[in-house]
Amino acid sequence: MTLGRTASSNAVKPATGKRGVRRAWIAAVTASVVVVLLPVLLRLDGRPHSELEHFFGRFHVLAVHIPIGLLVLVPVLEITARYRPVLREAAGFVLALAFAACAGSAILGILLAHSAGETGVTVTRHLWGGVVLTLSVLACLAVRPLWLSFTAPRAYPLALTIAMVALVWTTHLGGSLTHGDHYLTEFMPAPMKKLAAFGSSGSAPAASFYAMHIDPIFQSNCVLCHGANKREAELRLDSYTGAMSGGKDGAVILAGKPQQSLLLQRVTLPASDKHFMPANGRPPLTSREIDWIRAWIQQGASQSATSLAGVNLPEEAKEPPLQPVGDYSALVAEIRAMQAGQGAKLLSVSNQPSDGLILSTSDTGRNFGDAQLAQFEKFAPYIVEAELGRTAVTDACFDTLAKFTHLRALHLEGTTITGAGLAKLAPLTQLTYLNLSGTQLTSAAAAQLSSIGNLHHVYLFNTPAQPTPAAGSSPSPDGSK
Amino acid sequence: MKQHPLCTDCERESNVLGMPIPAGLKREWAAIETRRQFLGRSGKVLGWAALASLIGDRGPRGNVFAADTKQGLANSQAAPLLAPHFAPKAKRAIYLFMSGGPSQIDLLDYKPNLAAQFNKDMPDSVRGSQQLTGMTAGQAHFPIAPPHWTFRRHGETGTWVSDLLPYTAKMVDDLTIVKSTNTDAINHEPAIMLMNTGNMNAGKPCLGSWLSYGLGSMNDNLPTFIVLQTKVNTKENNQPVSSRLWSSGFLSSQYAGVGLRSGGDPVLFLTDPDGVDREVRRQMLNAVEEINRQTLAEVGDPETNARIAQYEMAYRMQASVPELVDLSQEPQSTWDLYGPDAKVPGTFAYNCLLARRMAERGVRFTQIYKRGWDMHDNVTGMMPLLCGETDRGCYALVTDLKRRGLLDDTLVIWAGEFGRTVYSQGGLTPENYGRDHHPRCFTTWMTGGGVRPGISYGETDDYSYNVVKDPVHVRDFNATILHCLGIDHNKLAYKFQGLDQKLTGPVPASVVQGLLA
Numbered sequence: 001m002t003l004g005r006t007a008s009s010n011a012v013k014p015a016t017g018k019r020g021v022r023r024a025w026i027a028a029v030t031a032s033v034v035v036v037l038l039p040v041l042l043r044l045d046g047r048p049h050s051e052l053e054h055f056f057g058r059f060h061v062l063a064v065h066i067p068i069g070l071l072v073l074v075p076v077l078e079i080t081a082r083y084r085p086v087l088r089e090a091a092g093f094v095l096a097l098a099f100a101a102c103a104g105s106a107i108l109g110i111l112l113a114h115s116a117g118e119t120g121v122t123v124t125r126h127l128w129g130g131v132v133l134t135l136s137v138l139a140c141l142a143v144r145p146l147w148l149s150f151t152a153p154r155a156y157p158l159a160l161t162i163a164m165v166a167l168v169w170t171t172h173l174g175g176s177l178t179h180g181d182h183y184l185t186e187f188m189p190a191p192m193k194k195l196a197a198f199g200s201s202g203s204a205p206a207a208s209f210y211a212m213h214i215d216p217i218f219q220s221n222c223v224l225c226h227g228a229n230k231r232e233a234e235l236r237l238d239s240y241t242g243a244m245s246g247g248k249d250g251a252v253i254l255a256g257k258p259q260q261s262l263l264l265q266r267v268t269l270p271a272s273d274k275h276f277m278p279a280n281g282r283p284p285l286t287s288r289e290i291d292w293i294r295a296w297i298q299q300g301a302s303q304s305a306t307s308l309a310g311v312n313l314p315e316e317a318k319e320p321p322l323q324p325v326g327d328y329s330a331l332v333a334e335i336r337a338m339q340a341g342q343g344a345k346l347l348s349v350s351n352q353p354s355d356g357l358i359l360s361t362s363d364t365g366r367n368f369g370d371a372q373l374a375q376f377e378k379f380a381p382y383i384v385e386a387e388l389g390r391t392a393v394t395d396a397c398f399d400t401l402a403k404f405t406h407l408r409a410l411h412l413e414g415t416t417i418t419g420a421g422l423a424k425l426a427p428l429t430q431l432t433y434l435n436l437s438g439t440q441l442t443s444a445a446a447a448q449l450s451s452i453g454n455l456h457h458v459y460l461f462n463t464p465a466q467p468t469p470a471a472g473s474s475p476s477p478d479g480s481k
Numbered sequence: 482m483k484q485h486p487l488c489t490d491c492e493r494e495s496n497v498l499g500m501p502i503p504a505g506l507k508r509e510w511a512a513i514e515t516r517r518q519f520l521g522r523s524g525k526v527l528g529w530a531a532l533a534s535l536i537g538d539r540g541p542r543g544n545v546f547a548a549d550t551k552q553g554l555a556n557s558q559a560a561p562l563l564a565p566h567f568a569p570k571a572k573r574a575i576y577l578f579m580s581g582g583p584s585q586i587d588l589l590d591y592k593p594n595l596a597a598q599f600n601k602d603m604p605d606s607v608r609g610s611q612q613l614t615g616m617t618a619g620q621a622h623f624p625i626a627p628p629h630w631t632f633r634r635h636g637e638t639g640t641w642v643s644d645l646l647p648y649t650a651k652m653v654d655d656l657t658i659v660k661s662t663n664t665d666a667i668n669h670e671p672a673i674m675l676m677n678t679g680n681m682n683a684g685k686p687c688l689g690s691w692l693s694y695g696l697g698s699m700n701d702n703l704p705t706f707i708v709l710q711t712k713v714n715t716k717e718n719n720q721p722v723s724s725r726l727w728s729s730g731f732l733s734s735q736y737a738g739v740g741l742r743s744g745g746d747p748v749l750f751l752t753d754p755d756g757v758d759r760e761v762r763r764q765m766l767n768a769v770e771e772i773n774r775q776t777l778a779e780v781g782d783p784e785t786n787a788r789i790a791q792y793e794m795a796y797r798m799q800a801s802v803p804e805l806v807d808l809s810q811e812p813q814s815t816w817d818l819y820g821p822d823a824k825v826p827g828t829f830a831y832n833c834l835l836a837r838r839m840a841e842r843g844v845r846f847t848q849i850y851k852r853g854w855d856m857h858d859n860v861t862g863m864m865p866l867l868c869g870e871t872d873r874g875c876y877a878l879v880t881d882l883k884r885r886g887l888l889d890d891t892l893v894i895w896a897g898e899f900g901r902t903v904y905s906q907g908g909l910t911p912e913n914y915g916r917d918h919h920p921r922c923f924t925t926w927m928t929g930g931g932v933r934p935g936i937s938y939g940e941t942d943d944y945s946y947n948v949v950k951d952p953v954h955v956r957d958f959n960a961t962i963l964h965c966l967g968i969d970h971n972k973l974a975y976k977f978q979g980l981d982q983k984l985t986g987p988v989p990a991s992v993v994q995g996l997l998a
Contacts, residue, residue, distance in 0.1 A: 271593040283937065286639035339563075342701060348564035350967055355568045362700040362843030389841065413841075413885065435886035459886030462812060 024096070028138060031103040035134045038107060039127055042114040049115045057112030063105040064174065070098035071137065071167050075160060092144060099137045106130040122173055129170030136163040208304045209311075210240060214296050217289045218243065221278050240303045255301040258294045267293070323430060324354035325406045328382040335379075344368050346379060356384035356406060366392045373400050380404045389435065390414040398424040409433035413459070419445025426451045437461035563697045569967025570998065571892035571930030572699070574692070575836045575847045577875060579897035580673060581720050581854030584916050585924035586903055587628045587864055590660050590945045591641035595627035595903065599911070603904045607946050614667055616857060616906060617917040623904035625944070626914035629861045638935045645868040648876035655879060655888075657932040657996055661939020661948040664899050664920045664955045669720045669855070672898035672920065675955055677726045679984045686730035686975075688959060689846040691984045692966060693736040694729075695973045700843030702801035704739035704794060707839060709849045712743045712827035714870065717853030717863060727848065731977040735787040738848065741835075743827035747806050751799055766796055805838055819877040822870075833874035837881050840891050854897055857906050858915035879928055888929045892965045896925035896958070903944045922948050925958065931965030933998045956990035964992040 048054070077091035109130055113123055139159040147156030175183065218226075218237040226247075227238040235247025243263075246252045252263040259265075266277040267285050278284065285293075295308045328335070335357070338345040344364050349355035359376055361368045368391040376383065380403045388397065389411040398421040401407065408430050419441040425431060431452060437459045446465035449458060460466045497510045586592065603623045612618070632641045633650070640653040649656075666672035671681035678685040686694070693705035708727045713719050727738025741747040753762055770789055777785040808815075808824075815834065816823065822830035829851050836847045851871055856863050875895060882888040900923025901916035908914075922941045928934060940950035953961075960970040963984065970990060974981040 272596070283940070284634075284639070286637070287634060288637050288639070290639075347697075347699070350568045351564045351566060352568070360699055360843065363702055387843075409890075411886075433886070433889060437885045457886065457889055459884070461884040461886070462814065 032138050035106045038110045048117040053111050054115035057115045060108035060112045067098050067101035102134045102137050106134045126173035133166040133170050210303050253301050258297040261297050325356040325382045357382045358385040359383050360387050361391050370396045385409040387411045395420045407431050411435045414438040423448040423451050433457040435459045439463050441465045565967025566969045571965045572890045573845050574892040577895045578850045579854050580722050580852045582899045583854040583897045584901035586945045588643050589924045591632045592945050598625045600624045607944050624909045626905035626909050646872050648872045654935045655928050656926045658926045658937040659953050660924050661952045662923050662925045667918050667920045676898045679986045683725045686732045689738050690729040690736040692846045694732050702797040705845045706738045707847050708738040708740040709832040710743045711829045711851045718855040719852040720855050722850050733787045735790045748802050820873050829871050830874035833878040861913045890930045892929045894927050899923050956985040957993050960985050960990040961993045
């Protein structure tokens with residue numbers, strides 16, 4: 001080791017002239033001063049600034065990888081130089097390059113944050129992390145000759161260690177900025193996650209009530225102040241363990257005792273109370289959110305329970321995936337001629353032919369009947385929506401409509417149909433919307449609706465089959481399934 | 482001189498070639514004539530070329546004035562069908578425009594901490610360097626006027642709503658409330674122009690015109706874009722509402738909004754005069770059209786096409802409008818829902834009912850104007866009046882659309898041109914106060930096709946003065962509306978005065994993803 005160090009220090013000196021060295025030092029110090037002063041001059045005020053600045057700033061994301069690669073190489077070279085002394089000189093060269101790259105990308109980064117109007121704890125930390133990193137690399141450069149000449153044997157390894165720690169910390173924050181906080185741990189195997197959590201944040205089973213419903217409430221209402229970035233009252237609600245361990249006033253959640261739980265008390269105070277949460281005029285929790293939290297605490301505040309008694313979750317209506325329709329470009333001339341004239345016509349859903357056509361009859365009124373509908377059979381595979389409202393179609397139309405294989409929405413409102421033969425629509429797997437309001441639909445016919453598999457939006461308003469609205473409710477939306 | 486087709490009694494052009502003159506002179510004449518004709522025609526050709534480049538084909542409409550001429554029809558065969566840029570969630574929209582600037586503080590933007598600050602001066606830091614209107618700029622104090630009405634939480638979502646809006650409160654779970662809408666203008670005319678046309682200066686097409694231009698009609702018997710004005714209540718401070726707001730600007734005038742009258746016949750002279758039956762009317766229109774087509778061939782002004790189209794529209798409206806406004810078939814449930822006001826033509830509730838009927842009949846865009854929200858003083862006197870006139874109508878319209886299955890593909894928008902200040906204009910007493918114009922934040926809502934129900938978007942500061950989270954500028958608001966209707970606001974453009982003109986203007990606008998379903 002000793003040999004290697006001396007050899008390289010001798011090798012470096014003749015290679016660069018004294019004036020060159022001084023110039024390089026002046027440039028390095030100037031760059032460092034710029035890096036330190038820039039964040040002070042360009043204060044992050046949360047407002048976007050010059051586009052040119054932004055243009056250059058964007059290159060930060062690209063340039064930032066260069067100093068990382070170079071810096072990681074430095075200790076590798078220094079260590080391997082023990083065995084291959086020739087690498088000692090390379091280490092110094094790489095360190096100098098790393099410094100230049102560091103300063104450059106730090107400047108770009110500051111420009112990016114300033115011009116894009118970025119603010120926030122992570123941004124600020126990342127920014128100052130970059131500055132500290134640049135300075136520590138400068139320190140490495142400064143003390144390395146002393147290390148090589150044995151005048152200060154500890155300074156360089158120390159500076160390099162500081163630089164490495166700063167590098168890891170800064171790059172991690174940078175990664176969090178671009179990919180989000182949990183990018184690295186998202187797909188970590190569960191046992192590893194448990195280890196990595198260091199007891200601070202246990203992860204709930206993904207399908208548990210806590211993970212699905214309670215945690216999102218905390219995430220969107222609380223963790224801004226009670227989270228990783230800010231820990232008001234020493235309380236963290238960004239994890240289950242954090243929530244359960246409470247803050248400076250003790251536990252905030254007492255399993256089974258919602259009334260005594262500080263968290264629930266605070267969110268249910270009158271909004272004018274100074275202890276009310278969320279504080280600072282942020283929107284209060286909704287009554288449903290409060291009900292959920294109460295029920296969750298009441299039933300043990302479990303991390304893993306998947307359902308709670310008495311809490312009905314709105315079922316997400318699952319729409320079937322849309323099937324694209326075929327290409328109707330051969331029929332475009334005919335469609336266009338229809339559009340130019342009066343009467344029923346086909347309109348494109350969008351300028352993507354695969355989105356299909358809408359059969360529109362609003363011009364025609366009662367002149368459009370089953371016979372007219374039958375004429376559209378040749379377009380049937382391309383029609384995704386049939387607007388037959390207020391036309392003269394009868395129950396016979398279901399025979400024709402059964403051939404509209406891609407039909408997603410069917411309007412029959414205000415027609416005289418009774419619904420006999422509705423079951424013929426059962427093969428239409430894409431059909432999700434059926435409007436029968438204002439028709440003569442009978443209750444018997446309405447029973448057939450269940451045979452049409454994917455219907456999610458059924459309207460029976462103002463029909464004999466209309467479900468009677470619950471007593472006491474004033475005019476309210478009804479008829480939708 | 483060539484004869485104008487409309488001119489029947491001027492001299493016929495002299496036929497030089499038929500005259501008894503030397504053949505050399507005739508040849509000379511023919512050469513001159515040809516050159517003249519050539520120059521004359523080339524001028525017109527250049528004109529057409531210029532026009533074609535002005536109109537361009539970047540809008541989804543493609544060739545604007547070709548649609549109605551047979552030749553144009555043949556030419557545009559290769560062009561794509563008129564359609565949205567992508568599959569839309571909403572096919573039509575109803576815009577409830579609250580002209581004058583409703584007070585967000587008294588209606589939906591609940592600020593619980595204001596009550597304790599009655600008559601205290603608003604901190605200067607809140608206002609910053611803002612230039613106020615001439616009406617309050619001279620005030621020595623800006624005393625905080627807390628809302629006079631109690632707020633309560635409503636619906637599953639627990640949304641705070643003022644007691645002024647008992648009906649709106651019933652449907653908050655369906656609404657997408659935008660608390661952070663903001664505009665650039667502090668006075669009515671520029672602000673209302675900006676809201677409607679995306680520009681403070683007159684001359685740009687409004688939202689409805691862009692929609693009819695971009696999406697076309699769904700019912701040829703009714704206008705694509707209809708404007709309904711609510712009858713003026715003279716007790717209120719009514720700011721003028723003019724046809725500039727539903728103008729088609731530089732687009733063909735066939736895309737302009739068609740206003741229905743708020744009293745009496747919705748359209749004047751709708752019935753044929755005595756002695757003129759339908760057949761006679763048809764023949765007359767055919768003759769007029771023939772003459773118009775000759776003029777079009779001669780002059781080449783696309784506005785002639787608009788004129789022809791509008792004659793035809795008027796003819797069809799003679800049949801369709803009486804049916805539209807005939808409310809005799811409405812079931813009792815309608816009147817239960819909309820209330821007794823809806824039977825009086827020109828009221829807001831009546832207009833809401835008409836809007837629902839238009840939605841059923843395929844009117845692409847209906848805009849209802851309600852004036853009177855400009856409350857510089859006597860807020861406590863005026864708010865109950867205004868809310869009483871509009872609240873039930875809004876609720877009835879949304880509920881009616883919902884139960885009839887129309888809300889799935891109809892976007893309903895409620896907005897004014899700006900909001901009002903937290904501080905009182907003029908004297909502040911415990912009973913009464915005034916509020917000045919406030920552009921920095923105001924509350925709007927949408928519901929229906931394309932937007933996420935049951936959310937409040939954006940936040941304002943403790944004084945409902947500045948937006949602190951998720952601002953929605955007017956251009957973003959409009960871009961979002963266009964998005965719901967399947968239009969990319971950057972693509973719906975029209976070349977005019979050397980620019981790609983857009984509803985959202987030259988400043989980059991963005992669709993507010995947080996509002997979308």
